[in-house]
Amino acid sequence: MTFGTLVVIVLAGLGGPLLGLSGRRFVPVVIGEILAGIAVGKTGLDIVHPANPTVAFLGQIGFAMLMLTVGMHLPLRDRRLAASLRGGALLAAIVAVLAPLAGLAAAAVAGTSHAAIYAVVLASGSAAVLLPALAEADAAGRDALTVMAWVTIADVVTILSVPIVLAPGRAAHAVLGSALVAVAVVLILGASRLLAGHTWVHHVRRLSKQRHWALDLRLSLLVLFFLAWLAQKSGTSVLVAGFGAGVMVALIGGPKRLSTQMRGIAEGFFIPLYFVVLGAQLDLRGLFHDPAMLALAGMLVLLNVLIHLAAAVLTRRPLYTGLAASAQLGVPAAVASLGLAAGVLSSTVATAIVASAVISLGVCTFGVESLIHREAEATPTVSA
Numbered sequence: 103m104t105f106g107t108l109v110v111i112v113l114a115g116l117g118g119p120l121l122g123l124s125g126r127r128f129v130p131v132v133i134g135e136i137l138a139g140i141a142v143g144k145t146g147l148d149i150v151h152p153a154n155p156t157v158a159f160l161g162q163i164g165f166a167m168l169m170l171t172v173g174m175h176l177p178l179r180d181r182r183l184a185a186s187l188r189g190g191a192l193l194a195a196i197v198a199v200l201a202p203l204a205g206l207a208a209a210a211v212a213g214t215s216h217a218a219i220y221a222v223v224l225a226s227g228s229a230a231v232l233l234p235a236l237a238e239a240d241a242a243g244r245d246a247l248t249v250m251a252w253v254t255i256a257d258v259v260t261i262l263s264v265p266i267v268l269a270p271g272r273a274a275h276a277v278l279g280s281a282l283v284a285v286a287v288v289l290i291l292g293a294s295r296l297l298a299g300h301t302w303v304h305h306v307r308r309l310s311k312q313r314h315w316a317l318d319l320r321l322s323l324l325v326l327f328f329l330a331w332l333a334q335k336s337g338t339s340v341l342v343a344g345f346g347a348g349v350m351v352a353l354i355g356g357p358k359r360l361s362t363q364m365r366g367i368a369e370g371f372f373i374p375l376y377f378v379v380l381g382a383q384l385d386l387r388g389l390f391h392d393p394a395m396l397a398l399a400g401m402l403v404l405l406n407v408l409i410h411l412a413a414a415v416l417t418r419r420p421l422y423t424g425l426a427a428s429a430q431l432g433v434p435a436a437v438a439s440l441g442l443a444a445g446v447l448s449s450t451v452a453t454a455i456v457a458s459a460v461i462s463l464g465v466c467t468f469g470v471e472s473l474i475h476r477e478a479e480a481t482p483t484v485s486a
Contacts, residue, residue: 103156110149111157114138114381115374130231130463132431135374136456139381144449150382157379164376165439166330166344167368170322172230172261172432173348174361176254186244189417190251193427194225196413197256201225204405212398214451218267219437223455224406226260226433227253231463232426235470243477245419249426260433265339268437268446272337279338283329287346290325294354311359318360319367322351341436380439384456385449395450402458406430407465422476425469434459 117138118131142149152158205221232253236246265276297303310317329343351360389395406428414424438456441447447455 135377139378143382145386161379164372169344186247227256228431279336399454422472429466
């Protein structure tokens with residue numbers, strides 16, 4: 103790993119913001135980052151080598167921070183969602199029932215034995231993509247809140263399921279490791295709540311703000327890396343550690359400067375690096391040379407849209423809510439990177455999963471824009 107390689111990775115990471123300049127209202131930057139990673143990696147110029155230990159470790163940090171931001175984006179303190187949880191839970195449950203059948207269909211088309219993995223991918227959501235988009239547009243209508251609750255529940259359940267479906271033979275071990283991380287999260291959360299009311303804590307935080315010590319950020323990173331170490335030692339995934347740390351921040355409701363600082367370090371460097379490295383691992387040539395893998399990518403996209411639309415129809419929701427909830431990012435990326443690292447997935451299967459997730463972001467874009475447009479149309483009527 104050299105500074106030259108780091109320059110290439112950071113430059114490739116700018117592909118996300120450049121794509122965002124296309125003029126559309128909502129374009130996930132991750133699409134540009136993955137495409138840029140494909141261009142500089144295995145499929146393209148072969149400049150970035152994900153097998154390099156330093157690159158791989160930086161990618162792991164980026165993955166942990168991605169899961170941290172996913173957890174932070176969960177609106178756990180938003181009281182408006184309480185009324186939407188029932189509808190969101192019903193929608194998530196319908197998708198969870200349909201996903202195993204869809205996973206079996208995808209496995210049959212591809213000729214692989216990964217039906218459970220495909221089912222988890224299809225049942226997943228992407229709060230990290232959807233919630234900021236709706237918040238930026240000030241979407242807070244009934245449909246928007248229901249979609250937020252739907253995606254939040256889907257995110258939590260599927261993220262916790264990833265280590266189990268990737269290693270079913272070690273499911274009990276993964277569950278115990280995840281439980282150990284969860285206990286650590288609860289203990290740290292309880293300790294933070296006990297300390298929060300003390301005068302000296304407010305004094306130290308005030309000094310940190312005045313003197314730019316960034317103590318909240320330092321402590322958040324300390325907790326994240328401790329949980330990641332604990333996850334590795336207990337045999338579960340860094341995914342659980344990052345998500346647990348993010349949920350903790352969401353429940354505590356840290357200061358706005360913490361979100362700003364975390365966004366700077368995570369979304370400014372480590373998360374783009376992760377997606378560039380992930381793109382560099384993908385085998386796009388192998389995907390196009392293998393009809394079965396192309397069919398798998400197409401089936402995952404089609405089945406994803408169909409089961410989310412079916413959930414919307416069965417609950418008499420507008421179709422655009424199903425399209426908005428179909429975004430997939432964190433779980434497919436986790437499945438691809440962890441599956442490749444463990445040798446569970448081939449590079450072409452991982453590429454098909456990530457390709458379907460990237461296309462799902464485009465479908466989500468259409469649903470989000472339709473939801474925002476309908477909500478804007480309804481606002482004057484409500485005011486009148």
